[in-house]
Amino acid sequence: MSGIDWNDLYRTTFPELVRFLHRKVWDAERARDLAQEAFVRALQHEPRKPRAWLFQVAANLARDEARTVIRRKKHLVLLKAEAEVMEESSGDPSADLAEQERWVGVREALDTLSEKDREALLLWDAGQSYTEIANQLGLAVGAVGTTLSRARKRLAAAHEELQKEKTDVARR
Amino acid sequence: MSHVDDGALHAYLDGALDEYPPAEAARIREHLEGCPACSERLEEERSVRARAHDILGLAAPQVELPSFEELRAYVERTRPAGPAIPLRSYRMRLAASVVLALGTGWLLRGGVPGGLPGDRTAPAVTLESEAPPPPALTQAPAEDEGGVGVVSLLAEEDVAVATGSGTDAVARAASTPIEPTFEEEKAQEELDVAASRRVAAAEAVVAPEPAMATGFDTVTDFDADVGVSTMVAEAPAVRGASADAVELGGEPVRTGDVADGGDVTRADDTAGEAQAGASRGAVATEELASADVTLDAAEKSGAGEAEPEAGDTAGDDRDAVVVEAVPESAVVAEDERPERARSEGPPVRSALEQSAFTALRAPAEEVDAPAADVPSLSVAGYEVVRVTNLGEGTEPLGTLVVQRFEDGSTFEVYHLEPDVPREVLPAPDETHKEASVLAETGWIVLRGPREAAELQLLLDALFPPG
Incomplete structure (x- = not known):
């Protein structure tokens, strides 16, 4: 298998891949499924640069996943699913709710970023190097820092703004 | 010495200066050591970076690592006999539309025997819905026949007409595989050497950012007043062209030339070309009904346009694709539609499926299968x-x-x-x-x-x- 230690690669990359995918599909189980699927494909194809390949495939899988979702329908399903999760959760319901709210807050803040800025930020957060991000997004390495700088500022500002809005609404 | 920009500050904070050219990295480090203003900015950016990291950490999932041995065993069990070409069926439909559009443009622009430029021979086209796109569409971007370029994807199986040029764009639109190809991988390696070069492989995999400021440019117009029914009845060969059969997904499409532009509304001429006496071709689809639609391939000006016929200054030769607008229910046959995601509730997974490994579905086939709804182009009854x-x-x-x-x-x-x-x-x-x-x-x-x-x-x- 071309000298790649797939076991080691799997151990180190799988969590990063799930982390990356989770911010795209916002479903932990689905993110794990897609990460596994990316690894299955990698093992089948044995790419020469498996790590970058995995993230590319993961991004494409997530994109295709998004395409297949009819948001309006899924919202209905999600609402129902979330309700069921709440009911089924054996843990602290308020903690579950708080986690959901945190996720929503992050998601909304990420949604304010441009696609490229968001992608760069998520790839960096998932452990990709500047060179890997540059390759995946078609950027110069020198432009990755600028992209990340912009993305981080926007994320921080948007998250703060959204939290403030929610606080204001809660006070009313 | 100029100050360093925010991007360089973040690269410094990310420990990524080693990935910069050595001279540039050295300049940044040297400057940061001697510039109080930039040092101050560095601390501000450090704070921003930490804040963003914390925010993302709020949505970090708990990750359990499934067994790699099981994963590998699964791959061995399901390893396909040959290389798969995972393309979603709708992409194939798009590719089919492109092929049809190309073929139609070719036919009507003179590919028919005795026709106009180049005396090209227009072959009958048979498209299998699951067949891979023709190599010419995906691998020969330089070859532009000067004909129809890209692509009006009206609906899944509609006849598409487009203008412009650049079969590379056709290839990009028609094929966005999940997995990078060998060539794309190779191109990425080249990027490692010269990372500033944008490589087509990356474009093919990463969805291009939409041109937000792009205006809408009418490429294809349609005129509901045209008597399509008559044209359909008279569709077969007026100019001596045989009615070439074009099959798309089993639906026969008859092509033929329709008479001069007298009873066909002229297409808008964005280039201000002479419009008189436009002769048009037509494609009439059979087994379609009701509301008639004419799609005029209003060829835009610019590079890649159909080469004007020598000596033809009085008229332009345009392609008109006449399609009877398909009632919504007919755009895709009901029995071909994938079942929609239903709103009754989320799919129920068995306990077995819940296990990390068995959650793996058939890796290529299922993801690449057509999914969910395909909308109709227009609302029925209006x-x-x-x-x-x-x-x-x-x-x-x-x-x-x-x-x-x-x-x-x-x-x-x-x-x-x-x-x-x-x-x-x-x-x-x-x-x-x-x-x-x-x-x-x-x-x-x-x-x-x-x-x-x-x-x-x-x-x-x-x-x-x-």
């Missing part, structure tokens, strides 16, 4: 006023269908391409409300002078009953 392609040059953004209410007012149905955000649409008229949905095929936005709930019902009508 007159179609016009169909317009949205986009500029070779970057199609979508399709606009304008339909008429009983009272004469109109509503608009925007079908955006899959990667196009709805924000590209201009703000709606003040008197209009809108309803929208993200479908498999991209955003669909419906706007009109009605309440949102009513528009929502119209939007729902675009989808087959689920």
Whole structure:
């Protein structure tokens, strides 16, 4: 298998891949499924640069996943699913709710970023190097820092703004 | 010495200066050591970076690592005999549309025996829905026959007509595989050496950012007043061309030339060319019914246009594809439609499926299978006023269908391409409300002078009953 230690690669990359995918599909189980699927494909194809390949495939899988979702329908399903999760959760319901709210807050803040800025930020957060991000997004390495700088500022500002809005609404 | 920019500061904080050219990295480090202002900025950026990291950490999932041995065993069990070409079927339909459009343009532009430029021979085209796209579409970007370029994807199996040039764009539109190809991998390696070079491989894998400021450019117009029924009846060979059979997914499409442009509304001429005496070709689809639609391939000016016929200064030779607008239910046969995601509730997974490993589905087939709904182009029961392609040059953004209410007012149905955000649409008229949905095929936005709930019902009508 071309000298790649797939076991080691799997151990180190799988969590990063799930982390990356989770911010795209916002479903932990689905993110794990897609990460596994990316690894299955990698093992089948044995790419020469498996790590970058995995993230590319993961991004494409997530994109295709998004395409297949009819948001309006899924919202209905999600609402129902979330309700069921709440009911089924054996843990602290308020903690579950708080986690959901945190996720929503992050998601909304990420949604304010441009696609490229968001992608760069998520790839960096998932452990990709500047060179890997540059390759995946078609950027110069020198432009990755600028992209990340912009993305981080926007994320921080948007998250703060959204939290403030929610606080204001809660006070009313 | 100039200060370092924010990007360099973040690269420094990220420990990524080693990936910069050594001289540039050394300059940045040296400057930061001696510049109080930049050192101060560095601390500000460090704070921003930490804040962003904390925010992302709020949504970090708990990750359990499934067994790699099981994963590998699964791969060995399911390893395909040969290399798969995972392309979603809708991409194949798009590719098929492109092929048909190309073939049609070729035919009508003179590919028919005795026809116009080049005396090209137009072959009968047979498209298998599951066949891979022809190599010429995906591997020969330099070859532009000067004919039809890209692509008006009206609906899954509609005849598509497009203008412009650049088969590379066709290839990009028609094929966005999940997995990078060998060539793409190789191109990426080249990028490691010269990372600043943008490589097509990356473009092919990463969805291009939509041109947010792009205006809408009418590429294809349609005129509902044309007597299509007559044309269909008279479709076979007027100019001596044989009625070549073009099969698309088993639906025969008969091509033939229709007479001079006298009874065909002229296409808008964006280049200001002479319009008199345009002779047109036509494609008539059989087994279609009701509302007639004429799509005029209004060829835009610019590079890649069809070469003008020598000595023909009085008229332009245009291609008109005449399609009888398919009733919504006929755009895709019901039995071909994938079952919709239903709103009764989430799919129930068995305990076995819940296990980390068995959650793996058939890796290629299922992901690449056609999924979810395919909307109709227009709302049944309302007159179609016009169909317009949205986009500029070779970057199609979508399709606009304008339909008429009983009272004469109109509503608009925007079908955006899959990667196009709805924000590209201009703000709606003040008197209009809108309803929208993200479908498999991209955003669909419906706007009109009605309440949102009513528009929502119209939007729902675009989808087959689920």
